[in-house]
Amino acid sequence: MFYVWCTVAAVATFVGSLAAAGVALLYLPTDFFVRHSEPQLTRPQSVGGWAWRIGHNIAGVVILIAGIVMIFTPGQGLLSILLGLILIDFPGKHAVVRRLLRNGKVVAAANRWRAKFGKPALEHPNHD
16 A cells, blocks of 8 residues: 555656646746846745745745656656756755756756747856
């Protein structure tokens, strides 16, 4: 029975992370990865704001872990890792994400997905 639950969890994580990654890619602004200013992390002023921030970070961690697993199993590992990092709040996040994108393969895959839905291509970061 344990193996059945592990299998169900693995499939749910795989499908969920692919869906979340796909939706997130469609809503990213085209210049998301080339912005030079770090966002200011402000404290939420309401319970709803805190709930959103905590949920946002939990979703990011789940997608990040699923991406790491998908490097070794079928799935969009690098894309999921990138989207998990985007969702998690931590200092220097944009620099880490831009460094991951220098390879170009992730941006190319993301732009192919966006093109299927008529969205403009993401701009590729040239430098930090």
